[in-house]
Amino acid sequence: MSLILCRHEPVKHPYYIERLGIHIGSSQELCYILYHHPLLAMDGFIDDHLIRFIREELDMPFLAGKLDTWKRSSEDPDEMIFIILQECYYYTAKETMKLRQQIAAYRKMNQAEFTKETADYYFRLKQYGTAVHYYEKILDDWRIKSLSDELTAKIWNNIGASYAGIFWFEKAMSAFDMSYNFQKKPETLKKIYQLTLLNPELRIKDRYQSLISDENKKEWEQEFSLILEQAKKEEPVQKIEELFDKDPIRRMAGASEILTTWKKAYRKML
């Protein structure tokens, strides 16, 4: 085994990464973010605010100066990622090279592919609001040009899933509806039907009534119930049940803490 010696970094004000909803307080954390979130790093992440954080909080004026110069030179901005990684020695040269190849591969993609990759990345981060923004960008950009029906259906499907993720079921229903218009997949019908189970106020369009058999409905309802049953056994639910076993004072404190966490997580999704 080995250890990486951490330099003293007198961070008083950690840097907030809005997209990820977290603060970072060390050069190692910064490197970790750059390495594990290359799409974020490539998306204007290394800006003047971050450079000021590097200079003043991480106390790395030399690195900040280098980044400033590079930024002004109008050279490839992706190179700034490697300037940081090379200066911090958190990743090995081999790992840095791997990231370089990954970023080069992203840059070789066409605009639509790259935007889709970015949107999927935010979807994986559960940042559904941002994901929808990028998915819609693909549709807007390609409205003029032609986009295959299959890809359009996929994008609408992802938009639907994103809206469902933030509990905006009406929007999700419209998106899945659009997806079905472009590609008639039974899987999309299932999603439309299960949305009505999540929100009973939603109504399935008449044109789908004939497409969904009673047998389908029964099967999807069973599947939905099973998922609900499994969810009850999940750790967060168990934690809430444990919380309600506690005395009222501790219960209130715990509930307030959970609500704050949920609110924070939800705001991050939007």
Place this chain on the structure above:
Amino acid sequence: MDGLVIGIDLCDTYTHIACSRPEQTWVIPTVVCKNKNQEEWYVDEEAYAHTLVGDGVMEDKLITQVLKDGTATINGIRYEGLYLLKMFLEKALELPKKAAETETIASLVIAISSFEVKLMDSLLYCADYLKIPRERVHIVSHTESFVYYVMSQKRDVWSNQVGMFDLTDESLRYYELRVQRMGRQMQVVADCQNLEEGFHLDVLENLAGAKLADKILCSCADRILQKRLFSAILLTGKGFENTDWAPEFMKQICSRRRVFVETSLFARGALMKALDYQQERSSYPFTCICEGRLKASVSIKILSRDKEKPLVLAEAGDNWYEAKSMVDFVVTGTPELEFTVSPLDPRKKKLVKIPLEGFPKRPDRTTKIQLSLGFSDEKTMVAVVRDLGFGELFPASDSVIKQEVML
């Protein structure tokens, strides 16, 4: 830095205070006297005067009182040993302060005979009370003080082995040092042994007692020095203030050797060290291996610029009481710490592993730890490893591992 540079030899019976400017040494009994009627404390002659007049109560054995949590009740008020020592040091330091007409202490080195953590902590507490910044206060063993005294002398004094007898009311001790050259690096290895033949200095008051004491010393010298080559023999301690009572012993040790008598040797040695702390570059470019100093180096493997290299956390010759370090690391690979303990004898080099048991399992390089290293004595290293997590990405847990490592 302006201010007093002081070396103190703090013993249970007498305290020697040596000062460089003005060059002066004070020898006072380690006693403190409290005025019965008011909040006044005295040392030295004043202490005896007030005790004799009857308006003061005297307390002695201050070091023992601190070590054994002793207390003294004066006029119905109970004083802890530490408080008494604090008052003693405050008053004792007034002697050089008055002589130099300054209140500032630039460097203070205290030499003590028993290098115990409790006593050292107490002395630092006293320094805080006396408003002497901690970085200006250092505590050394008598052995180290002996080393600095000898090494401040001309080269021919320490070109071979140097022996020293220290005779006090409390003990008879023998110290020895030798200088070794390891390439460009000079190493001074010193040791001390408590001789069982120690006697109370009262026996010297009559002729028969003095003769017996002379014989005892002769036998010790014969046994210890044998026919070995010494560049100097030193005598110190109250017992050697006068050497007339030991003619045979003197004859024996003076044979083909140079003998020096310096009763305030430990205070002078401490002063040399205190003066050295004032220098930007040490005048004593050697590694000192003796009581109070580490006899092994401790390092840990780190990854630096893709290459593994050792990071020395404590070096042989460092004062173990002051050798404290706190370092943050990111763990990569197997979650464990691997220390390399390198004693002076390279054959005894060993690896000590501390697995990070109970720490949360996280992806590689996302566990930051804080390693605090200290020593509870010269043979025992105490490592405390704390989980710092990895920011908000992987929050810290309360996991802590504390482990003692025998050097």
